[in-house]
Amino acid sequence: MVEIRIAVDTDKPAVWQIIKAVIAGGDTYVYPPDSPEDEMTAYWFGREKNTYIAVDDGTIVGTFWIKANQPGLGSHVANAAYMVSPDAGGKGIGRQMAEFSLKEARRLGFSAMQFNFVVKSNAVAVKLWQSVGFEIIGEIPNAFDHSRDGLTNAYIMYRRL
Amino acid sequence: MVEIRIAVDTDKPAVWQIIKAVIAGGDTYVYPPDSPEDEMTAYWFGREKNTYIAVDDGTIVGTFWIKANQPGLGSHVANAAYMVSPDAGGKGIGRQMAEFSLKEARRLGFSAMQFNFVVKSNAVAVKLWQSVGFEIIGEIPNAFDHSRDGLTNAYIMYRRL
Numbered sequence: 011m012v013e014i015r016i017a018v019d020t021d022k023p024a025v026w027q028i029i030k031a032v033i034a035g036g037d038t039y040v041y042p043p044d045s046p047e048d049e050m051t052a053y054w055f056g057r058e059k060n061t062y063i064a065v066d067d068g069t070i071v072g073t074f075w076i077k078a079n080q081p082g083l084g085s086h087v088a089n090a091a092y093m094v095s096p097d098a099g100g101k102g103i104g105r106q107m108a109e110f111s112l113k114e115a116r117r118l119g120f121s122a123m124q125f126n127f128v129v130k131s132n133a134v135a136v137k138l139w140q141s142v143g144f145e146i147i148g149e150i151p152n153a154f155d156h157s158r159d160g161l162t163n164a165y166i167m168y169r170r171l
Numbered sequence: 172m173v174e175i176r177i178a179v180d181t182d183k184p185a186v187w188q189i190i191k192a193v194i195a196g197g198d199t200y201v202y203p204p205d206s207p208e209d210e211m212t213a214y215w216f217g218r219e220k221n222t223y224i225a226v227d228d229g230t231i232v233g234t235f236w237i238k239a240n241q242p243g244l245g246s247h248v249a250n251a252a253y254m255v256s257p258d259a260g261g262k263g264i265g266r267q268m269a270e271f272s273l274k275e276a277r278r279l280g281f282s283a284m285q286f287n288f289v290v291k292s293n294a295v296a297v298k299l300w301q302s303v304g305f306e307i308i309g310e311i312p313n314a315f316d317h318s319r320d321g322l323t324n325a326y327i328m329y330r331r332l
Binding site for chain 1: 218244246288325
């Protein structure tokens with residue numbers, strides 16, 4: 011049974027293990043695969059973010075954050091990012107975090123959510139976002155330097171809340 | 172004769188006057204019209220940015236910056252923002268900064284430039300960007316809380332360098 015809760019400082023080492031494993035592939039996120047722990051943890055737990063974890067039977071198996079995508083006059087649109095431990099793939103944890111985050115973003119007062127950079131070849135993610143109501147509202151040519159495919163496109167995705 | 176050069180610390184007060192005047196309208200940028208000077212100056216001169224000014228006969232009439240739009244595997248795409256003093260509008264300073272910035276971004280090693288948030292109703296800006304080769308690659312519904320029009324759309328624009 012997966013439980014989702016707000017991340018606290020003592021979760022950082024476990025969250026870092028997930029980040030490290032996910033960015034190592036160089037195929038879904040822009041963060042350099044060799045990003046240092048302190049930098050990535052500071053980023054993922056940044057003050058402007060609400061950071062969460064998904065816990066499966068005592069083990070942290072996923073993490074995500076929600077923040078405003080723009081300041082001021084654009085701050086009603088949320089942005090978010092999600093990572094699932096590669097050891098816990100295929101168990102629906104991404105979907106559970108996605109659904110939770112939409113409700114949570116609404117609760118935080120956001121009226122829409124936007125992803126600025128969904129790697130086009132990351133079919134699992136694109137399909138997941140579409141299945142929970144996101145639409146592709148733009149495509150950036152050659153936006154992502156994929157570790158195997160080289161320059162590849164990224165989608166901008168959006169849904170109202 | 173307008174000259175463009177890299178901004179230095181002593182340019183900050185004059186740059187702030189331009190920022191203050193531009194954001195006061197609440198019709199082109201997301202930054203709250205009442206943003207404090209220290210915050211906005213720190214942002215505009217942030218370490219990750221290359222910040223420039225346009226000087227007309229000794230007076231700073233415009234400013235812009237160039238930075239990577241994403242870290243790591245997305246860092247080959249530039250992002251930029253531009254402001255012209257309302258007192259100096261209609262003199263082609265925006266266009267001069269635009270053209271300079273494209274060359275400069277190329278020189279800095281970027282292979283494309285992306286604007287994440289061009290207010291759709293800002294027709295002067297949209298037209299200028301199109302005239303120097305940018306295309307609209309996406310449109311974000313209700314992205315901008317315009318001071319007079321309320322929720323209005325924003326474009327994502329892009330061009331190769």
